[in-house]
Amino acid sequence: MRDGQSIETDIATTMLDWYDRHARDLPWRTSAAELNSGARPDPYRVWLSEIMLQQTTVAAVRDYFHRFTTRWPTVDDLAAAPDGAVMGEWAGLGYYARARNLLKCARIVAEEHGGRFPDRYDDLIALPGIGPYTAAAISAIAFDRPETVMDGNVERVAARLYDIHTPLPAAKSELKARAELLTPRLRPGDYAQAMMDLGATICTPKSPACGICPLQSPCAARRAGTAPELPRKMPKTAKPTRRGIVYLACRADGAWLMERRPDKGLLGGMLGWPGSDWKDGAAGAPPVSADWSTLAAEVRHTFTHFHLVLTVRTATVDMGCAPETGFFIPNRDFRPSELPTVMRKAFDLCRER
Incomplete structure (x- = not known):
């Protein structure tokens, strides 16, 4: 041997x-x-x-x-x-x-x-x-x-x-x-x-x-x-589902209201839509005063540790509005392809309405 x-x-x-x-x-x-x-x-x-x-x-x-x-x-x-x-x-x-x-x-x-x-x-x-x-x-x-x-x-x-x-x-x-x-x-x-x-x-x-x-x-x-x-694995725990709201505001000249997420955490440092925390029942105040509409369809996305469901609210806002959070990106500089997938899903729903 x-x-x-x-x-x-x-x-x-x-x-x-x-x-x-x-x-x-x-x-x-x-x-x-x-x-x-x-x-x-x-x-x-x-x-x-x-x-x-x-x-x-x-x-x-x-x-x-x-x-x-x-x-x-x-x-x-x-x-x-x-x-x-x-x-x-x-x-x-x-x-x-x-x-x-x-x-x-x-x-x-x-x-x-x-x-x-x-x-x-x-x-x-x-x-x-x-x-x-x-x-x-x-x-x-x-x-x-x-x-x-x-x-x-x-x-x-x-x-x-x-x-x-x-x-x-x-x-x-x-x-x-x-x-x-x-x-x-x-x-x-x-x-x-x-x-x-x-x-x-x-x-x-x-x-x-x-x-x-x-x-x-x-x-x-x-x-x-x-x-x-083989290999044996410990049983997986079920992923929880979290909920939140995103606000898509388009100015009369076509500019979009965006915010940059904190460097640390999910989607850190990336552009996205203003919105609530991703927790059950988190309402989150709109970023600007406007006549907001709620889309019938919701965004559904899965991260490593949880499922996410987002309510999408949309509005067209005046040129002189002053948002509480975020900044406007001119339409010529707005590239949906550069958004993280979950944020692009919200934009796609807004565009399809």
């Missing part, structure tokens, strides 16, 4: 061989053929893709990634971009704190690192918006450093490979310790992407395709018949 170290080495070798044949073609990825010809991954594209992919699917990110890299091909280009333009391109991806940190990180890299991303985990994790997973992914994929990259796909593969039944998130430390044993010093970036591809295409959450899995032989959960039920 082979010792434990040789078994782990065999698993890494098997995964790299599988990746060379079956790697997904992704716009931010440098293929094995390109690497063999001397090309190196672009740290900017690796970083951008990893930030976009946080809590978002590959399918949803592709078009956003293409637009960003076409409009801002380098980190210096992105660092010089206006905040509103970047937020506008980000609209629809959600989790807007990521977009704010994206700009902060790009500007630090441009101004303090000469437009070059640092290559070590400790330096990467010090940058805005880069946590343990993203720092490990950039270090491994862009710079081929032997960091252990743990996303949901890799956690699922490790849980099944070792038949670990401790529920997430309590199992995270155990799963990472197991995954660290597998991470090779040779081609760690390709290995990390191989494990993510395996989880995304074969070792899927439901109905894993164990019959074609390159790790079917060493997989303890396959032998035990427990693969479909």
